[in-house]
Amino acid sequence: MVSAFAFSSTRVGEGFAFGFGAFIAFFGALSVLAHNRTPDHWGLLVVGLAMFTVPFVGNAYSYDRGASWTCWVAGGLAIILGGFAWTHDRAPTEYGITELGDSQRLRHPWSYWIGRLALIIGLASVLLGIAFHSTPAGTAVTIGLGGMIAVVAIWSLLASEPTHNFLTLAITAFALFLSPWVAGFAGDNLAWTAWVAGAFATALGVAGYLQDERLDFATAVRDDSAERYRRRYR
Known part of the structure; x- marks a missing residue:
């Protein structure tokens, strides 16, 4: 979230990087507080994948290197952390x-x-x-x-x-x-x-x-x- 404001050079790039970064922090906080963390780890994985992918979609802020690298690095780390945690979670006690x-x-x-x-x-x-x-x-x-x-x-x-x-x-x-x-x-x-x-x-x-x-x-x-x-x- 800090990098979104510090390194972005466009309004679009700053907004997307900030929004995705805030959601990563949101799911991270929930995973610390929750007992069954599977939904939170899954959410972290999905948000990280979306954050990593967005700079490649169209030309919205491909010229904003600061926002792009913020999304690539933070999104990639969120994918790794969320995916690793999700695959090691126990099956949730739910039956629909x-x-x-x-x-x-x-x-x-x-x-x-x-x-x-x-x-x-x-x-x-x-x-x-x-x-x-x-x-x-x-x-x-x-x-x-x-x-x-x-x-x-x-x-x-x-x-x-x-x-x-x-x-x-x-x-x-x-x-x-x-x-x-x-x-x-x-x-x-x-x-x-x-x-x-x-x-x-x-x-x-x-x-x-x-x-x-x-x-x-x-x-x-x-x-x-x-x-x-x-x-x-x-």
């Missing part, structure tokens, strides 16, 4: 149980409040994106990511086991928080909508993800579903 079901009764009330607040933030971002005049990129990014936050919030409210929904919420909201710098509308009033909404929604998603993950809620849902299956069919 995220549908509607009786296991919703196992969820804590705060889990639903996170989803409700995120839904309000997402809808507010969409409405403010329509109300404020900004660049086409700023309007599109704010409305699009705000709408995605609202959709993910609804998923988290409907899911029996919302751990990964909260992780998706945190990732989407963090992208909204970074968007004014990456998309180049930091000088507009709409940027404050992206910063405030993105920061609050990121905090909600990270809190929900880490809390569910530390409680190993996925295992509790799996065991409860297995017990209900045994009672019904055996």
Whole structure:
């Protein structure tokens, strides 16, 4: 992230290098705090691959050597670290149980409040994106990511086991928080909508993800579903 500002010579290169670097730091922080680090290591691998590849796509900032080398070096290291960690992770204790079901009764009330607040933030971002005049990129990014936050919030409210929904919420909201710098509308009033909404929604998603993950809620849902299956069919 520091190199993006120190060595880039174009606005496009600086924005992309900063955004990808921030996501590498984001997944690195989550992998330190989480118990099951597999999703975070996978995210680090994907972000690193995208960061390493972007300078080769088109001619967006091929003439910005500082940004290109920042992406190549940081992205390459993220691929190596994320890939090595991901291949050595134990299989996650999950069986795809995220549908509607009786296991919703196992969820804590705060889990639903996170989803409700995120839904309000997402809808507010969409409405403010329509109300404020900004660049086409700023309007599109704010409305699009705000709408995605609202959709993910609804998923988290409907899911029996919302751990990964909260992780998706945190990732989407963090992208909204970074968007004014990456998309180049930091000088507009709409940027404050992206910063405030993105920061609050990121905090909600990270809190929900880490809390569910530390409680190993996925295992509790799996065991409860297995017990209900045994009672019904055996």
